[in-house]
Amino acid sequence: MASLKELRNRIASVKATQKITKAMQMVAAAKLRRAQTAAEAARPYAERMDAILANIAGKVAGQAGAPALLAGTGKDDVHMLLVCTAERGLCGAFNSSISRLARDRSNALIAQGKTVKIICVGRKGYDILRRMFAKNIVEVIDLRSVRALGYNNAAEIAQKIVARYEAGEFDICTLFYSRFKSVIAQIPTAQQIIPPQLPETKAEPAGTNTPVYEYEPGEEEILTDLLPRNLATQIFRALLENAASEQGARMSAMDNATRNAGDMIKKQTITYNRTRQAMITKELIEIISGAEAL
């Protein structure tokens, strides 16, 4: 049996750990609130963007000469997976569930004979994916130095992707991130962003009420401007959702850890007290039997 001193040390160390997890939980809770507000503030922009894009794209889609970003390349041989994860660990299954989704998808695609390329946003996803797909990872985007996630970060990522797309490096791009549903539920999600999947436009009979837009400058210039922006908006939304999910996941993971530490302290305190009592009893018996022998 462990000595009293050992037990005391162990209890002290678990208590120290509990303090850390408790603090991390509270920090995550504060950050979560901020991340949630940011995600909510960005929602109107993304919604309006969707509406405008659906409006214009609905008219252009199907016509010859539609921009490639909208219509796709007409092939689906090379898939680009944009996997967004966190920069830090200790947040439960957050990173691994996104990576697992991306891994399953790429395995399925490879089995179909497609080529898979991966861009990792965030170090953690890269750490997990490089074990299996080191050859497929074409770029790692590090956001560790970014303090407050801004639209600019998303715009930069979008630019890189558009440049690769225009260079003909891939045909279909899918974005992987974790949708924030609640503190305890984050849903890993795959969303195809190139070509974008537009909400079904209601098929209105021609001539009724569909406004004829004027375009300034031309329709095509607007679309070529709008599509990269839409991409940036989608990525921005994913990053914000991810940030909120990460904090939510960390909060519940740290809550669990704090509770487990509490249980462990309780158990060890009982063992400690039992051992102490056993020793006292043993000493008493020794004294009494010594006295009786006289």
Next chain:
Amino acid sequence: MATFKFELVSPAKLLFSGEVEEVIVPGAEGEFTVLAGHAPLVSTLRPGFLRFRNGSDDIVAFVRGGFAEVNEKGLIVLAEEASRLEEINAAEFAASISALEAKMSSATSDEARNKMAETVYQLKAVQAQLGGGGAAAH
């Protein structure tokens, strides 16, 4: 005067949403004024000042990059950057211009450089107006 619904949205937040009488938008091909009942229109924006009047208030906002869409429901301006005039920090603004200039000198293609030069030019025009105080923008 008849009013219509106007929304000014940036990725960071919804800056304004409500009924207005008149909005002057800095379109890519020149400023245009939107009044109630305007014909449907989609336009890109150039960096500049967007002015709108609701009731007796005249509000000026700086917008950079994005779109304006007019439809039967009203006007939506999606700006990549948008802020009220009084929130603009002149020093930060100057810093963003010089950052862009630095980027311009390292641009690889002529096309990209031209595009950036144009933006810098437009931003400088905005800066000149800023220097003259908010009143010059009206």
